[in-house]
Amino acid sequence: MTFFQALVLALLQGVSELFPVSSLGHTILVPAVLHWRNIDRSSASFLAFVVVLHLGTAVALVIFYRAQWYAIVRGLVASVVRGRLTGAREERTGWLLVIATIPVGILGVIFEHPVRRLFGSPAPAALFLLLNGLMMFAGEALRRMQRDAAQRADKPIERLSYPAAIFIGLAQALALLPGISRSGSSMVAGLLCDLNHEDAARFSFLLATPVILAAALLEIPKLLAPQSHLVLVQAVAGGIAAGVAAYCSVAFLTRYFRSNDLRPFGWYCILAGAICFALARKGIIT
């Protein structure tokens, strides 16, 4: 892997991890479209590189939401020490995040490897990317129908129920499929649970932080593999680039979702997914 390739993959990871367009799908499709055949996705050095990219992304998310994470962790610890829930805003948000993280934690360890083995090639990733776009349109349409039919008002995050948190967590687990976006699926689920776009995005990013961080920390032994020093410079530069890209992305998206919805990303996923699927079917990308 060249330095340029590492930088492109890092920026791609940092941006697409948070934009609702599937980072996993893009890291399969983009090297395939660019015919980067020198990248062996199963090699120890590449896996070590990916770990550092995830660490960079997670650190960027923690830094961006540092004040909120501080309040959430303080609320969680205080409630455990007290042995009682007070219903305070940050404490409630913290427990909702814990509950929502459980499904993806369990489903991730059970299904991650079989799913990647089955669908970790360009054609399925493109197809799921297309479905990801359709899911965003369906989510927006369902939300409008719900609001029109029941005249329901938006809820703040802390008023979500625990079953709703599990629903959002299960939706996030769909992102085990390459091409389905973690933030996209959890945002759509949040919208269907009566969050507005801004809160659905914030909950999705907060929810992504422990998952990305835990996934990266659990994979840290791969950094100790003998081959990993081969990509040390690329990994460090890539981690920083992914972190900066992730920070800029979350800053942009939190502003964007104050007044916009998921449909532009839906169009992008449908178009990119359809084109890549057609190219994969014709054997142009493999």
Added chain:
Amino acid sequence: MRIIALGLAVAFFIIGILYGIGKINLFTESGAGHAHHVTHLVVCWVLALLCLIWARFQSAPRR
């Protein structure tokens, strides 16, 4: 509920150990390395910890 929570905590803790020493291979990649079992161990222990917290909430005096 407290007994159930504690029972689950103990069960997850033991299952975690069994994954860690490689006695259980359920839902692991066949032929996968040690790291994959460590992931299962960590997830089981996190679930055990959450069950203990659940038990703690059940045992605190109600206002």
